[in-house]
Structures are given as structure tokens and as C-alpha cells.
Amino acid sequence: MTTMTRKAKTVWGVIIVVLLILVAGYAFCTHRVASTVPGHVYQYTSVNGNNKLYMAFSKDSDRVVVTADKSKALKANQSDSNFESIYNKESKNGTWQYLAKGSHMTLSKTQSGQNSRWQYNRVLVLGNKMYAGSFTYKIANAGQGIDHKNTTFQKVE
Amino acid sequence: MNSKKQLTALLMTAALAGSAMITPTVLANTTGQSIEEQADITNWVANTPQQISNNMVMQHINTNDLNGTKYIVQWGDTLSGISAATGISVAKIAYDNHIQNINLIYAGQTLILNKNGNVPQNYRPQGDPNLVVISKTTINNGPKNVTFVVSPKVTTKNYQSSNGDTTTTNNSTTNTTTDNDDDNSSTGTQSHSKHSKSNNSSTSNEDMDANKLAKQLKTAAGSNGDDVSYNAYDDNDSDSMKSVDLDDDTDEINSLVQKGTKKSIRKAESLIKSHLSDDDDEAYVDYQDGEVSVYTKKKSDKNSSSSDDKDSSSQNDDSDSDNSSNQSQDTNDDYDADEDDD
Numbered sequence: 351m352t353t354m355t356r357k358a359k360t361v362w363g364v365i366i367v368v369l370l371i372l373v374a375g376y377a378f379c380t381h382r383v384a385s386t387v388p389g390h391v392y393q394y395t396s397v398n399g400n401n402k403l404y405m406a407f408s409k410d411s412d413r414v415v416v417t418a419d420k421s422k423a424l425k426a427n428q429s430d431s432n433f434e435s436i437y438n439k440e441s442k443n444g445t446w447q448y449l450a451k452g453s454h455m456t457l458s459k460t461q462s463g464q465n466s467r468w469q470y471n472r473v474l475v476l477g478n479k480m481y482a483g484s485f486t487y488k489i490a491n492a493g494q495g496i497d498h499k500n501t502t503f504q505k506v507e
Numbered sequence: 508m509n510s511k512k513q514l515t516a517l518l519m520t521a522a523l524a525g526s527a528m529i530t531p532t533v534l535a536n537t538t539g540q541s542i543e544e545q546a547d548i549t550n551w552v553a554n555t556p557q558q559i560s561n562n563m564v565m566q567h568i569n570t571n572d573l574n575g576t577k578y579i580v581q582w583g584d585t586l587s588g589i590s591a592a593t594g595i596s597v598a599k600i601a602y603d604n605h606i607q608n609i610n611l612i613y614a615g616q617t618l619i620l621n622k623n624g625n626v627p628q629n630y631r632p633q634g635d636p637n638l639v640v641i642s643k644t645t646i647n648n649g650p651k652n653v654t655f656v657v658s659p660k661v662t663t664k665n666y667q668s669s670n671g672d673t674t675t676t677n678n679s680t681t682n683t684t685t686d687n688d689d690d691n692s693s694t695g696t697q698s699h700s701k702h703s704k705s706n707n708s709s710t711s712n713e714d715m716d717a718n719k720l721a722k723q724l725k726t727a728a729g730s731n732g733d734d735v736s737y738n739a740y741d742d743n744d745s746d747s748m749k750s751v752d753l754d755d756d757t758d759e760i761n762s763l764v765q766k767g768t769k770k771s772i773r774k775a776e777s778l779i780k781s782h783l784s785d786d787d788d789e790a791y792v793d794y795q796d797g798e799v800s801v802y803t804k805k806k807s808d809k810n811s812s813s814s815d816d817k818d819s820s821s822q823n824d825d826s827d828s829d830n831s832s833n834q835s836q837d838t839n840d841d842y843d844a845d846e847d848d849d
Contacts, residue, residue: 447661451656461638462638485546495649
């Protein structure tokens with residue numbers, strides 16, 4: 351059995367350290383969603399890239415304004431009273447709630463007593479963007495499944 | 508050699524023609540979107556009237572001249588949004604298009620828009636004009652079970668009533684597993700009828716339903732030495748039932764039942780028992796959508812056990828006064844109903 355040279359040991363050490371940093375970095379970035387989204391507005395881009403919508407996440411509750419109107423989302427994020435007002439106005443189109451935990455974020459819509467949910471999986475936070483590797487959905491009157499398409503959330507300020 | 512080339516060319520042509528024939532059937536579900544695109548959240552957020560107007564412009568529709576004009580409904584459209592974009596009342600649109608239930612408008616459906624004419628005074632379409640249009644086909648790309656690792660506490664608000672009561676309807680589930688009973692066929696998803704319990708209930712433990720759970724809990728109660736009789740919950744008796752609040756044990760009970768082993772059922776039974784009153788010797792269990800709901804008979808019904816005072820109060824009224832799990836079940840019942848009906 352040949353003994354490892356000092357150089358080889360150093361190379362392996364560096365490789366292991368780099369791998370550890372990468373793994374730790376990935377783990378860190380995939381567990382930031384819970385601390386990143388509250389109090390911010392994100393622009394969501396659909397799987398086909400053609401549609402966008404805006405989400406204003408409450409910083410101190412599980413409520414989120416989900417709207418196709420960017421100005422409404424931004425206004426909701428300006429103050430608590432604005433958020434309250436817009437959330438209530440928009441509630442005729444369904445009440446939205448969210449929960450982010452670990453590498454998942456679920457958005458829930460309740461309207462006419464029926465609930466639909468979209469859970470974004472493997473959410474990676476990098477700077478102002480969040481990338482979800484897939485999403486799990488259960489939509490009232492429509493169906494359920496898992497969509498393995500990437501989706502993007504971009505912070506809007 | 509020449510014939511080899513000809514054969515290759517023929518095979519390639521056949522392959523190309525085959526794929527060209529297959530692709531449109533996959534995409535031809537509704538308004539040309541794939542299953543993945545249909546499930547995208549953007550399709551389930553209401554379009555603004557401005558967006559609807561833009562869609563109409565794309566379809567070369569002049570909103571100032573609507574006289575039997577045809578509009579192809581787009582994802583995210585709502586009838587109230589179409590009404591706001593065109594100035595035609597929701598009732599008029601529904602009347603002109605013979606729509607009784609305005610919840611049943613599909614993406615890809617053609618609507619006749621007509622500013623002229625009146626609506627009979629007694630014409631009252633049913634449904635919520637603020638609901639986004641639905642899919643004509645079931646949106647399912649294969650998996651029968653979906654698991655939600657995290658989920659917010661769902662709060663429903665009664666917008667129909669003037670007081671706007673808010674009720675928290677289920678807890679923060681860490682494991683809600685559901686089962687789509689449909690066969691992924693292109694059947695309508697429009698039925699809103701209350702679901703009937705079937706043996707193929709929506710659970711992760713595929714065979715589990717209220718009846719089976721009741722049996723297992725009954726056996727487990729015998730093993731645990733608890734003198735509680737478990738029965739399957741029946742929607743028809745909802746007026747005489749009250750929901751048992753399982754508090755923080757909800758998730759644990761759900762996951763124990765989902766496990767479905769003798770040991771886990773015994774543990775679930777003892778947890779359920781701990782939430783029953785000492786004088787509760789009968790409990791009724793329901794199992795839908797991976798969630799266990801427990802009910803006991805109301806005291807008055809227990810004493811009289813008569814059905815003569817089946818009042819006119821609705822199930823919703825009942826659930827409002829009860830705790831959250833009952834309401835949650837209602838929500839899921841409605842939800843599963845539509846899927847079952849698929």
C-alpha cells in the first residue's frame with residue numbers, strides 16, 4: 351500500500367473543504383426562504399415564462415397579497431394599514447396565506463369555502479431571487495399533482 | 508445501400524409524423540396549455556379588468572361594440588372581471604350564455620357578449636362571480652398522492668354574511684397527503700355536489716376510510732382497555748354531532764392513522780380518548796384527505812336521541828359554532844367531492 355504524499359493530502363484536503371463549503375452553502379441557501387420573504391414583495395414568473403404575478407408577504411402574519419397588479423402589491427408593502435386595506439379588498443377574489451419553512455413555501459388560497467394550495471419545493475434563495483425546483487399543487491375543482499418545472503421569484507422593491 | 512437510405516428516410520418521416528400527431532392531443536386540453544402550465548398559480552389568480560380588456564383586444568374585440576360578440580375565456584378570468592371590462596352585468600352574461608351556475612365557466616369556453624337586451628327580473632344565476640374560471644379537464648400529471656410538507660393555517664372568511672366572521676379551519680399540517688381518485692381522464696370537474704363516502708376515500712393509506720378507521724379504533728380501544736365505541740361519522744347526522752378538538756395532537760393522530768399499523772392505531776386511539784369527556788362512550792370518526800376528525804353526539808341528542816328536531820340550520824352554521832376541525836373537514840369534503848365526481 352502506497353502512502354499518500356503530502357501534496358496529495360493537501361489536494362484532497364482542499365477538495366473536501368470545498369465540497370463541505372458547497373454543501374453547507376447549498377443547505378444554507380435552501381433554508382433561507384422562511385427568513386427572506388416576510389415583509390417583501392416578490393414577482394413570480396410562471397412555468398412558461400409568459401405570466402407574472404406579485405406577492406406581498408406580510409412580515410408579521412401568514413397573510414399574503416397575491417395579485418396580478420404590481421402597484422397593489424407594492425402599495426400593500428408600504429404600511430400595515432395599506433396591507434390590511436388591500437388584503438381585505440382583494441379577499442373577494444380569495445384569501446391568500448403562506449407558510450415558509452425549511453426549503454418549502456406553501457401558498458394557500460381559500461375562496462367560497464374551498465382551498466387550493468401550491469407548495470414550492472427546494473426553494474433556493476440567491477440574492478434577490480428565489481428558485482423553486484418543483485411545486486406540489488392541489489387545486490379545488492381542478493386536480494392535484496407535482497410539477498417538476500423550475501419557477502422563479504424575484505424580489506421587487 | 509440506396510434502399511437502406513430510403514428505409515431510414517421512411518422511418519424518420521414516420522417518427523416525425525407520429526410525434527406531430529401526438530403532441531397536439533397533449534396540448535389541446537384547454538387553451539393550448541400543458542398540464543404543468545395549467546397548474547401554475549398564475550392561472551388561479553384573478554385577472555384584473557385591464558388584463559381582461561387586453562385579452563379582448565388580442566381577440567380583436569371592441570368593448571364598445573358588443574353585440575353578440577364571441578370571447579374565448581382565458582385563464583384567470585372571472586365573470587365579475589369580464590363584467591367590469593365590458594360593462595355587461597354578470598347576470599346578463601350568464602343569461603345570454605344559458606349559464607345557471609356561474610362557478611362553471613371554463614378556460615377556453617366561448618362566451619357571447621351582448622350589451623343589448625334585458626335580463627328577466629327573476630333570473631338569478633347561482634355561484635360566485637369572483638371565482639376564477641376552472642379547467643375543463645382534470646389537472647393531474649400522474650401522481651395519485653401529493654404531500655404538503657408545510658401548510659398555513661387555513662382561515663376562511665364568510666364573505667356572504669354581513670358580519671364577516673373569520674374562522675380558522677385547520678391546523679398547520681406538516682403532512683397532508685391526498686389521493687386523487689380520478690383516472691386522469693378528460694372528464695369535467697364541474698360537479699359541486701356534496702361528496703358521498705366511498706371506499707376509495709382520499710387518503711395516503713389508500714384503503715383507509717371512516718368505516719375502516721372506526722373498526723380499527725374499536726379494536727384498539729378494546730386492546731387499550733378504553734370503554735369507547737367508535738363508529739363511522741355520517742354527514743347526515745352532522746346536526747346532532749359536535750366536533751372534538753384534538754388540539755396539538757391533530758398532526759400526530761393523522762400521521763399515526765396514516766401509518767396504519769396496529770401499534771400506531773392503538774396510540775392514536777389513546778390520544779383520541781384523551782380528548783373525550785369521561786361520559787363520552789361513543790365517538791364518531793371521519794377520515795378524509797389524510798385527516799382524522801372526531802365527533803361526539805351533542806348532549807341533548809344523547810339524552811333524547813330523537814331526530815324530530817332536525818332544524819333548518821345548515822351544516823355550515825353548525826361548523827361555525829364548533830371547533831376548527833369540523834369546518835376544516837367541510838372544506839375538504841367539498842373539495843374531495845369535486846375530485847370524486849371527476
